[in-house]
Every structure is written in structure tokens, then in C-alpha cells.
Amino acid sequence: MNFLNFSTTKLAEIWNEANGWRWPEDLGVKPEGWKAMNIDEQAKILAPITIKIKKMIGEKELLRYHILNLCRTNEEFERWWDTEHKKFLKKILARLLLSRVL
Known part of the structure; x- marks a missing residue:
């Protein structure tokens, strides 16, 4: 998946969704059978996405997004x-x- 067209904020938002075991709408259609998958099956799909985003923007930007969305x-x-x-x-x-x- 190519994340280069997303802003840092959008990448953090996608990471936040994926890290919470939710399929990020910005990634398009959910994989077939998503709702029936257990957490381990979902993790196999989501983990590479969260790892790639974290490498791209870093922990500080991920936490900035999280903290700012807590009204800070x-x-x-x-x-x-x-x-x-x-x-x-x-x-x-x-x-x-x-x-x-x-």
C-alpha cells in the first residue's frame, strides 16, 4: 500500500484506527470476511500497516495525534x-x- 499521498496527520489517524482493531476507511473496502475474523487474523493484516506508518512518521507524531485528539x-x-x-x-x-x- 502506498502511503506517500497521505499527510502526517492522516497517517496518524489511519494508524490510530488500525491500532484499535478498526479498519481505516481511508484504506478502502475492508478485506473479505473482516467482521468474521478473530483478532489474530485481523492483526496479520493490520500490523504491517501500523508498522509501516510508525516507521514513516515516528512515535512522536503518533502520540501527538492521540494527545491533540484528547483536547490538548x-x-x-x-x-x-x-x-x-x-x-x-x-x-x-x-x-x-x-x-x-x-
């Missing part, structure tokens, strides 16, 4: 990104390092 401003997002998000990443990294030591 861009300034609030940047403040969150520079503080809370970095704290979260440090905690995750510390846990990973600790689990490798144990």
Missing part, C-alpha cells in the same frame, strides 16, 4: 513529551535492564 493543545503535548513521556521511557528502560541482571 500542541504546547501541552510538547510539555508532556519533554517531561512525562521521557520519565515513562526511563522507567521502562530501567525495568528492562533490571530484568536482564536478574
Whole structure:
């Protein structure tokens, strides 16, 4: 699938839909039997889409879209990104390092 014609915001919107196990309307007609598929079957179709979009626009833009759609401003997002998000990443990294030591 060619995503080059989509804006960053539209790609984030598509990713958000696909990441929530919903078929993004911008991708056209749902695959045949979509509603009858279980989550594993849907994941095989959606995962390559979400991975490609994340590689194209990055985690920050995906999270910006999500936060802005929670009625936050861009300034609030940047403040969150520079503080809370970095704290979260440090905690995750510390846990990973600790689990490798144990």
C-alpha cells in the first residue's frame, strides 16, 4: 500500500484506527470476511500497516495525534513529551535492564 499521498496527520489517524482493531476507511473496502475474523487474523493484516506508518512518521507524531485528539493543545503535548513521556521511557528502560541482571 502506498502511503506517500497521505499527510502526517492522516497517517496518524489511519494508524490510530488500525491500532484499535478498526479498519481505516481511508484504506478502502475492508478485506473479505473482516467482521468474521478473530483478532489474530485481523492483526496479520493490520500490523504491517501500523508498522509501516510508525516507521514513516515516528512515535512522536503518533502520540501527538492521540494527545491533540484528547483536547490538548500542541504546547501541552510538547510539555508532556519533554517531561512525562521521557520519565515513562526511563522507567521502562530501567525495568528492562533490571530484568536482564536478574
